[in-house]
Amino acid sequence: MLDVAIVGAGPTGSRAAYRLALQGYSVAVLEKRPAAGLKTCCTGIISQECISRFNIPVEVILQQVRSASLFSPSGNSIRIMRPEVQACVVNRSAFDHHLAATAQNQGVNYLFNTAVESLEIKVDRVVLSCRSTGAVFTLDAKFVILACGFNTPLVRKSGFGLSRYFTTGVQAEVQTKELKEVEIYFGNCIAPGFFAWLVPTQNGRALAGLMSHQSAGFHLRNWLQELAEKGKIEPADHNILYSGIPMYPLSRTFQDRVLVLGDAAGQVKPTTGGGIYFGMLCADIAADTLHKAQTTRALKAKTLLSYEREWRRLLQAELRNEYLARRAYQFINDHQIDSLFVELKESQVVESILNGENVSFDNHGGLLLKTLRRVLTSRVKRIFQ
Ligand SMILES: Cc1cc2nc3c(=O)[nH]c(=O)nc-3n(C[C@H](O)[C@H](O)[C@H](O)COP(=O)(O)OP(=O)(O)OC[C@H]3O[C@@H](n4cnc5c(N)ncnc54)[C@H](O)[C@@H]3O)c2cc1C
Structure with missing residues (x-):
């Protein structure tokens, strides 16, 4: 029986796989496509912080x-x-390849052309029903991470619902x-x-x-x-x-022996739609949580709650601000966007953003929300004048 089966060879699945293999666990990644890096609908912009933190090589x-x-x-x-x-x-295809190769070098087994169709959670294991080029088989793992992207039937079937x-x-x-x-x-x-x-x-x-x-x-x-x-x-x-x-996380990202990760969990920036960095940060939290759970031999949901607590502690405030900014932006018409540009150019706001230490590529929700609130408040004031 495998220690951990990970569904999906995107950046979050491969990162979690690498991290778990590094800690000595037997890990397999199950990917329905023939190779990693075949998801091409992504611009591949990631922060310098992400590049440094995950040692992304210049080649990609x-x-x-x-x-x-x-x-x-x-x-x-x-x-x-x-x-x-x-x-x-980054070249998104090369980026995914690099992450998969890094995990493989650490001993992770990749099963391509393998779609996971359902999970059955038992007392001591999870049974994964898989389909690979027409053949159906099952695989047992002590633990499963669902890193299979946004809105997949497997996540919904496993009782996690859909981002609202x-x-x-x-x-x-x-x-x-x-x-x-x-x-x-x-x-x-x-x-x-x-x-x-x-x-x-x-x-x-x-x-x-x-x-x-x-x-x-x-x-x-x-x-x-x-x-x-x-x-x-x-x-x-x-x-x-x-x-x-997804622009809003799932309300629950864990259950007995199963964690949900990355786009599947909605760990995505609602302002830009970028999900690579936040998802990879959550991959590390998922791997660390499983390591703790395995060492204490407590794989129940109660123990895995710490995954959700940890990633929300790290990201929730930024995700919430970005979500509110995103919703507020939808009430602004083109004329107001133009006025906002004029205001930003005339004021020192742009300079203070550029020089501000608390604003970064990955951390901008609070500032955006404040700016949009100001625009909307002045719009409401004008209506009642
Ligand atoms: C137009 C666009 C532009 C974007 N630009 C950026 C950007 O510039 N920067 C950024 O950070 N993010 C961007 N994103 C978001 C980014 O692509 C995602 O956040 C990221 O791919 C999420 O990684 P993941 O590992 O969670 O899932 P994915 O990359 O979606 O990987 C999931 C994998 O699971 C596999 N899978 C699914 N179901 C099964 C199954 N049942 N069995 C086996 N395998 C399965 C899929 O084939 C896939 O390979 C963009 C998204 C879009 C749509």
Whole structure:
């Protein structure tokens, strides 16, 4: 019997696998796709903090990000820049490969083309029902981590439900003309309630994407056409990829012998939809919790509660602020976004953000929420004047 079976060879599953194998456990990762790194609907922007913390090698980094230009609906722009690298764009496929190879080198067994269809929790083990190229078999593990991404039937079937707030992310690879830095576009005309991005990768290529609750593909197609008409990108028949993005964590991420991790648990930043760094931090917490549980031989939910306590202690305040900022942003119209840009440019807010020690790529929810509250309060005041 395995010590731990992990479902999903994304960044969170591979990180948890590596960490557990390092502690001496027998670990298998079960992945329904033929290899790691086949999820391509991701821009791959992660903070410098994430790069350093998880020793991400330069080979998987496509770009370093020090600056970005933000555009309001009417085209007003703000450029933010810091001398130090703030974030990197990683080749998402190579990144996942690297994490899987690191875990394999530590002795983790990867079973590709293997979909886990259901779990049966017994007193002393979990029985996983798997399907691999038509054959059905079972696998026993003392413990299971579900790191199988957002909104998978397995997580719902295992009684964890679905995040109560989510959206759709869409993206296409484009050929740009002189795109020098990350560009972020705001406005309900482009991405209602969210934003769109153009992120340079290599050799003039870039990733263009947006998030939207409705008709995300339609909005992206319109925007790509607009960018092509403006000469910003080469016109082409773009291949648009879609994926769901949770914006709120599951209410419970553990039960007897089972933990839920990463996008599956909703450990994702609601402002940007970025889930790699927070998910990998939670992977370490999951592995450490299991280690403690194994050493005390107490695998019951009561013991595993500490996983949820720990990751919420680390992330809950930021996730909550970002969630509230995200909801508040949806009440702001294009005119107000434009006014906000003017206000930000005229005031010293941008400078204080750039120089502020408590604001970072991964920690910005509180500041955003404060700014949006101010905009909404002045809007309500104007209504009653
Ligand atoms: C358009 C877009 C852009 C994004 N850009 C960024 C970004 O720039 N930065 C960032 O941090 N995040 C970004 N994200 C989010 C990021 O992609 C996710 O947060 C991240 O992939 C989550 O990793 P994970 O390991 O939890 O799950 P995943 O990467 O989704 O991996 C889950 C794995 O489980 C496998 N699986 C599923 N079900 C089963 C099953 N039953 N049996 C076996 N295997 C199974 C899947 O095949 C998959 O390989 C973006 C998302 C979108 C949609």
